Amino acid sequence: MSPRDTALAAITEYFDSGSFQSELAELVARPTESQDPRGAPHLMAYLTEAMAPMLEAMGFSCQIFDNPQAGAGPLLVGQRIEDESLPTVLTYGHGDVIRAQEGQWREGLEPFTLTEEGDRLYGRGSADNKVQHLINLRAMAALIETQGKLGFNAKVLIEMGEENGSPGLKTFCEEHEELLAADVLIASDGPRLSPDAPTIFTGSRGGALFDLKVELREGANHSGNFGGLLADPAIILAHALACITDRRGQINVPEWRPDSLTPRIREVLAALPEVKSGIALDPDWGEESLTMSERVFGWNSFAVLAMISGVPEAPVNAIAGWARATCQLRFVVGTDVDDILPALRRHLDTHGFQQVQISSADRGSFPATRLDPDHPWVRFAATSLQKSTGQSPHILPNLGGSLPNDCFAEVLDLPTIWVPHSYAGCSQHAPNEHVLKPLSKQALIGMTGLFCDLAEHGAPKD
Template sequence: MSMLGWTTYATIYAIFQRYGSEAKHMSTFSQSLHRYFEAHEDEHLKELIEFLRIPSISTLEEHHKDINAACSWLINKLTIAGLENVQAIETDGYPFVYADWLHAPGKPTVLIYGHYDVQPVDPIELWESPPFSPVVQDDKIYARGATDDKGQVFLHIKAIEALLALTGELPINIKCCIEGEEEVGSFGLTKWLENNQELLAADFIVISDTPLMQQGIPAICYAVRGLCALQIDVQGPQMDLHSGGYGGAVSNPIHALAKIIQSFHDESGKIAIDGFYDDVLHIDVEERNQFSTVAPPDEYLMNQLGVPHLYGEPGYTAIERTWIRPAIDTNGIYGGFSGEGTKTIIPSSAHAKVSIRLVPDQKPKQVFEQLEAHIQLHAMPGVIVTTTRVDEGLPYVASLDHVAVQAAHYAYQEAYQVEPVYIRMGGSIPIVSTFSEQLNAPIILMGFGLPDEQAHAPNEHFHLDNFRKGLLTLALFFTQLAQ
């Protein structure tokens, strides 16, 4: 039995029918919201472009001032929107921005979480336009952070602003936590939370950092994978050596590193680390069968990615491999000479960055230990191999029978005019498990990006159709919660 306690689509839709009596009223209100957002679209896009111009890359120290600039920008916009107690809260890492509006007695309190930091832009030469000079083209906005996660954070700010402008109040109590180091593991916020849960206490938490199923089909995400990430450093000779004078006589660190990486999988694509699958949670057949009703077939993914074959653990479809099975990937390799032309050397060192996506009930600490033991077991003689743990996060699975899920279902259906589907996500949001443990509140993952919007890659973008529908969805969601 999966830890989800799977609720069937039929049950979800039956619950949704209870809200039919409010539908006519909400439909009228949604029209008012639509007119408001349509009238303010140019203004909203200008503001989003301002936000996207800030190169708030959390992983690079030289962008520290840009992190502060993004933080200040958010404080200003949240204040203008009508939220109160807006401030930057310092942590051991980068600050997060807090804001609230708590004037709805007897109504639920929702904590909105997002992040204002972004990924590095490498390789810069693959961008068709500068990553921090946003371009609107073909009804999409191109920039680093457009979909992950500045564009989606911005939707919440403007949905709140619209409700306050149209009604003079919010239908529920709202708190905001927008952090500046999600892309590097949320370590500062995680540590801060250990002794400061009261400020962020809420009845439930909503996060918009997940994708739709595909264009026109909204999705409520109920599970994300966990994460382990580490760096492998292989040290050989004290300096680069001439390959003519030393080739065949000493171990080559790049060869040693390649051997380690190759050992992660067997020939079938299954992970070959001893004990790795021991704690992987079994998923119900019923839930697996539901995946085929919402996910595209493997052939669609092959065509979309331009690859002749897919690869991975035997016995599972591509969507199952990314939703319910763990994975290990080498994210980057460097060492030796990679410039133009030839330089015949044996490099003194080689390095790799590796990440593992975890599923319930895998624990980062145990997986780190398994991986580190495996790496040392496959180290070649003549080199020294060291590892450094750099990031971790637990997987998370939510229940679908919470009233907030029902409200999200209604809001998506009203804005998109189709029933939303229920999905897992292969990516990781490390703070999700932290919030679940520290705040003990249900988490609703309501995203508006698309799987092919190239988050973390060159030419990241956000479809403006989902920008428009996202504003409407969130405003309706907040209003429906008050019913």
């Protein structure tokens, strides 16, 4: 057999023997909740007891760093430098998970116990993101095991705070630019477009999180005595929100309507299959002139994440003194990040809502990034994945969600190739999170083949 075939056979045996499932179970068992103080000791243990030993057994040297932002999770950098003349791949993953949501999982499932049911493996982090970096590391291990080398240089960055908005990650990349220097980022996060075929995305939509608040007076006042005499902040806020979009969610703020949905991007998106998520979608929601793929991958969207006025769990007959909504703009390249909130201020003022205060949140915001879908690294990865899996990968100009890709694309100045190993119906960030076994096996084969092709052919030429 060729070296490539030998490595693919080894990774297939790794999955079929149950080793993959066993290792994933060990990772899922670690309650690495970065949003809960009880998870703090497990964040460091994930790196020292799970990641570092795995990487060191693969011939990587490892360093663990405190986060440059006080109180945020630690980071690990692993390196295997075989020859300075070879191309260097940086890969990334995050070992932290969102809150476990104990008691909300269905009967028979526990968040930190990997449970097999048919083709599904349930557990917190099974999809986001433990399975994803496990697949990529074990794909590299298959080359080392069968060929005695990678055939390229590799660096691994594992952070423990992505679910908190990756605090400190950008600063860390700035401070350790030389340590993290590479030719390309090949990493995995987020969902595939379809569970049965690989996906490549080259960036992500940005996310701007902010609060809108109407604060008219201290305390609440009796609705019988003052109804019709005192302005209701909740009503004012509701009307302010209603002027941001029309009734089907089409954005009315002119500066929030991007100019980057070019004919080439529309052509790339037109080649994608119908958007399927495992839940019923609303075809009459969003920008009417766009296809569903264009709405989520090529356009901006506004959402109200939460609203409050008064005491919802115990309402009383009183007009509240204030109302607040937490909102989010998901935005693509072509949106002026610095003008997002100023543009909203101008828009609200124009419509008579000077009373509405705007405050930017200190978390949950990422810039938008996008690599040209015709870039040589994209073509190289697509060709390799098709060869290994027999499936033509879906190519997205960017993920619909947000992730810290700017740290790699802008700070480290790398072409960014993301090959996700989950799917939209995985219940990510919800109870009953799971990963699909057939998808995982295909992903292991695809990534092993991709690394084999990089070892054999080197970096693609511009």
